[in-house]
Amino acid sequence: MIDVAHLDVVFGRGAAGFHAVKDVTFTVPRGLSFGLVGESGSGKTTVLRALAGLLGHIAQVTGRLEVDGEVLGRGRSRRFRRRVQMVFQDPYGSLHPRHTVDQIVSEPARIHRLDRIKERVAQVLEEVGLDTSFRFRYAHQLSGGQRQRVSVARSLIIEPTVVLLDEPTSALDVSVQAEVLNLLGRLRRERQLTYVLVSHDLAVVSHMCERLAVMQHGTVVEYLDVEQLRRSTATHRYTQQLLVASRGYDRQAIERFEEFSP
Amino acid sequence: MSELVETRHGVRAWLLASSPRSALQARCQRFYISWLAFFANPVAMLGLVIVAGLVVVALLAPWIASSNGVDPDLDARLQPFSSEHWFGTDQLGRDIFDRIVWGSRITLYIVGLVAVIVVPVGLLIGTVAGFVGGMVDNVLMRITDIFLAFPRLILALAFVAALGPGLENAVLAIALTTWSPYARIARAEALTIRNSEFIMAARVQGAGTVGILYRHVMPLCLSSVIVRLTLDMAGIILTAAGLGFLGLGAQPPTPEWGAMISNGRQFLLDQWWVPTVPGIAIFVVSLGFNLLGDGLRDVLDPKSER
């Protein structure tokens, strides 16, 4: 479904250029949920944005990107936009402050000229667990979890096959996170979606994904199946360190933390 | 009596309901909440009353004025305030009150025409420049700078020399020299907005640049531009008055307030009301717009948005 080969992303030019992503390669078969895990500056979000075609004018993107048989160039075709959608991290920033929920969710349907937009909006809002009373509210009248649901609804209304998720629950309270993760899991099963999920939280990634890539300083340090992660048979020391850190505060373990230079 | 209270409750309840059931209701609610915030500011309300007063007077001029304010009546020249002529008469015997009333239409016309030209042009140029960036931004901003550099009165003189004196030419001259700051304001807002996640989301959905500009960027830039416009109104009115004073704008016998001051200035010492009353009218309307603009800024300022 998704084929990334030798992806390189450089921001800026020449000496001042910043090599955010270096030679990243991975494949995501149809229906899989693939995770990109890393700390800040690892390049994981940049990879996602390169896939989504959001870096066109800001960075030099080289390498081969192929989604559903279509090789991707600088821009993104309408067909691509119909098949690949994205959910963003910040529930407060990813919704237009002056648009109602109805406007936000119907916009992609309008852009792609779907029919029966009103019914589709009602249907997708119900699927994400928002009842009709939310339909004409503005973003600032919703809670963080509700906004993320709107974000999910917006990405699903045009029935994509791939959803890119950029830290979808990082800004949410823990109890709300559980609801949103369950929602995402259920939708994936029901619609047979392919997910690429970016997160710094190893627990979230291992819950949601079947396969993952650990990134650091712009490169992939290791590819793992979730089972390997659970059995702690990760080979790279960095992955092990992330795993230990995800388990909470352990004074002795922290002593053994290493610095990994780029 | 109880029925009236119920109706009021009905409308008010509709406006304050927590779950609006249509796009119209949602928009009305937002407007109502902004209105409540505006209403709480007495100074802003005063500004609104003055501006509303101007509009009402202009609309109802034929019924408020007793004469057409243009025909001379040489028997009643330079009369002071009286019950027949509330603001006295000018050097041609015309009732000043009536001339002020008819002149309000002209003031409104000037203000409206300038607004209608300046806001769309400034908004369009500014948002495109700020959002698209690069070469387009450079070119558009240099054009903006050129227009910013024109001195208003000189341009008006040039227009008059080329096209002949008249109110429309004066308004055009004012509009051409006023739109630049609006483009800058819109550009500044667009620059902050363009990196927002909701813009990225719109791109991911497949929205084109034009769609994003029209539906996402411009609505957010509009408030700053409108606030700036109301604060500028006073200046626009005064400039038009100044042009009228110089004889470059409205031509006699048109009751434009600035021209009235100009034509009446020789009477300032003995029949002071002839130039002073139109001066007061200009002052009051300018003040009204300033207060309104301040109030609007407090309500529409994105920083105070929840």
Place this chain on the structure above:
Amino acid sequence: MCSIRKASAETGSVSAPLLEVEDLHVEYPTPRGVVHAVRGASLTLGREKLGIVGESGSGKSQTGRAILRLTGKHARVRARRLVFRGIDLLTADEATLRSIRGDRISMVLQDPKYSLNPVMTVGRQIEEAFRVHRKSSRREARRRALAMLESVRIRDPERVARSYPHEVSGGMGQRVMIAMMMIPEPDIIIADEPTSALDVTVQLQVLSILDDMVSERGMGLIFISHDLGLVASFCDRVVVMYAGRVVETRDARDLSNAEHPYTRGLLNCLPSVDAHRGELPTLERDPAWARDADSPV
């Protein structure tokens, strides 16, 4: 009506608590009415690490600020008791409060960007933090500032002292904050989400610094966070807040035996690397929790 003290005996804290808070209320007037941010919270702090955990709106940050009387002009703070080492913070005058703030009770906030003065070098700010509370020469303050930067494990203290806040990375910025807050050698540090903006490994390293300092100097630490897992592993005791009330107070080791359904719900809904679960159990919020009486410590 006597408070139950067995918990404090188990954590081995010194007999007299550093801080006693009983029935704390914090209210804010807003255009829509009065908001009751904290409703009857009670806790005690000894020479230990106490965690206050809650989601957004739980009142945990407001509790921390109320202790330092930093809730802002319009807030109304009242409590049955708010005592720091025998000093009644409720009735203390502003001069006393000022001498306590920063010197004996310090606060570390989430983002150093907001707490550090952007136009002053880091070293200078740490020196100022010292000289505000102690009479000393510039040289002495500078010496102490550099020593402090070393104790928060900054490898090149001289260079960092000469930098400005924007030149310093997240993790280092937090260590600078800690250095600044520790230099007057306070009795209590209140840390409000001090590591939430940091990467997980950096987060733990910064916490280990706090940990060492707290135990070396016999200080009390109030650690406010939304991360229950982190608090459970880092702190000695945990206070769980919901809707402005304290719903549970427990030893961290004992958290798996939590009694309140909110705490149990929170613990259950966390995803973990080790457990493979289809659906995460979600929290069913019972409105009764917001009405329950808080449990005194």
